[in-house]
Amino acid sequence: LLADRAAEALVLHRMLGGPATPSWEEQSARSLLTDLAGGAVPARQLLPRARAAGLPVNRRVFVPLAVRDEDPARLGRVLRLLGLPGLTARLTDDTTAVLLSLARDQDARALADHFAARLRTEPGAGAVVAAADARTAWDDVPAGLREAQHVADAVTDSAAALDLPPVVRLRDIHLRGLVRLLRDDPHVQSFAERELDGLLRGPDEDLLPVLRTYLATGRNKSRTAQLHHVSRPALYRRLEAIQARLGVDLDDFEQAASVHIALLAHDAQQG
Template sequence: MTIDLGTAQPALSVRQVLGLERVLAGEPEVVAGADQLDRAVRWVHVAEAADVGVMLSGGEMVLTTGVLLAGDEEKQAEYIRSLHRAEAAAVVLGLGRAFRAPPEVMRRAAERCGLPMVVLHRPFPFAELTEEVQSRLVRRKFAAVSLSEAVRTALTGLITAGAPLQRLLDEVAQHSGCPVVVTNLAHRVLATAGERSAVDDVLRDWERIARQAGGREGAGWIRAELGGRGERWGRIVLCGYRGDTATGRLLADRAAEALVLHRMLGGLAHSWEEQSAQSLLTDLVSGVVPARQLLPRARAAGLPVNRRTFVPLVVRDGEAGRLDRVLRLLGLPGLVAELADGTTAVLLSLAPDQDADALAAHFAARLRSEPGTEQLVVAAAGARTVWDDVPAGLREARHVAEAVAGSSAALDLPVVVRLRDVHLRGLIRLLRDDPQVQSFAERELDGLLCAGDEDLLSVLRTYLATGRNKSRTAQLHHVSRPALYRRLEAIQTRLGVDLDDFEQAASVHIALLAHDAQQG
């Protein structure tokens, strides 16, 4: 992606030119086109000829004394029409030499064309104005090119260093001084950067604002398309940029250029949509950011949040892409993201009249019907009707998933596992970091842990998890009953316990659950 600086030069507006000290000394008065004063002035040109338009290329502020127009109203009208056809920014008429008052023919023609017309009531050396504006334009162009190259250098360095998308956007936000938003073509927010409160203000009503803005730029909203090889897949938006539009567009284009390169080099292992969902759900689970502050991000990410029922789910060893496909297949709105601990979180957003438990079970059953997913454990928390309760629900679902980790084959679990289904295992999982619990586990299992016999530990684990069912244990370990008896006898000898005694067996079971929780 390259930028033609010849068409992206930073410019002054007509209003800014009229506010210059040298211009104010000439007592300027806007007599036509007052609603067009924000037009960009690309250059200043002094011209008297009636057919001045043939000498212009657009964006010029034309200065004239009107000496060649006096006494000929048709020439006066044609002069204005010629400027309009050439897309001049404005016309400035110095009174005194040819006209003592603004010529009505020129004023009416300018008003009809929407061309700003300004008269200077005091004599004014046009050379001074030309020099002032040209020098300011050159300085602005140089500053814009310097900024462009500084941004390009910084972003290229970050990409070379393997920086994540968020780091690139933070750099863009620092240079632009305003919130930066990356969206897909459906206006769904994929990533943001900038001062948190300012970003939240932008996202609070994002969909309406984004669609209302449409393809237009204005009020500091600068956008650049993202895509390559003839295909568009998103856009970057500078929201409320306070500099001039041309510089903002230059900055947005540089940012877009870097984001396209970042996406191409980063591959498709994790799309920006997945990264967006991951960031949001990770922040919800961690509780570092209050849930209420995350609500604008969730809404902007496309998650329905008004009058909804939220169902937090966590799946161990589930691929985020597969879970997302199942959601889409079932037509269930929600977010899917892999968390740092190897689990995948799913947050369903359902209408109040939908059966949350039934739909969660339907999702789990459909997921486990796919090849290679039969042993996946889908853990769920109770449905939440208040957004602020969602983080606790996600943590509860993750806790349930952790509580049955590695033991699903030996347990008779429902298709969706909840807190009430994990019983003692869930309690031990919560207490796993307690030093006294750790000491108890080591003491009870010392005979097996010191020997490092993982085979006997596995047999003991299955035996206790199945309620001391010898037939089931032998079947799961593919051994005969006599072989199982010998292993159970070896376990009892090493631990110095009688597994037929309920209290001793319960004590060993609790110790093993604690040991597994600590190791997990």
């Protein structure tokens, strides 16, 4: 009788939209990938858990990926559709890790690109897929997961404005990656606050996103107006307001570059 009532309660809970309890496999994958990315536990000690989670680890090439704003279940489904061995798990509220395990004679870069291309065909998909270089040693996987997450974080704020490849890698993020690594330096923080002071203290909150898009698109006014759904004259007025607030000329390369670096640092600190 007690078991029947428990089953009825579970059915009612699901009917009312209660959150489904993660399966053992999902919990195992999340625990494993979180510990790998965190680095607190040596990777070698996590090998038995990787095998238990069903990840092939002998004579393999590992491709760490980080996907922003995507459901781990959908990522797992795409892996199965493509026949790619791997694990998926949410690392943070907005980042899911994917760890591919490939045979050494497979093309790791091509398969990562294939995974991203297939993901983009899913309804509503448009997530940023970031990848670290393939790792042939299990001990190097933690650094790879952190690298992939770093790449994903570096481009998220301006992903729509940037001309990104299907899979973003460290070499694709250029200055953004460097600034993100230096974001906690007090000198960098002071520089960002000083350069952006006129906007950070101002009441017009919509000016900062416009500036971000304008600089991310390489000062392309048509593209910026399109992305913000405003007319060209309206954009010109906002750019004039931005320049007046900051006391800069955004047509001057050096001044625009200085403001861009400050904005990248500000965004990195906020993230």
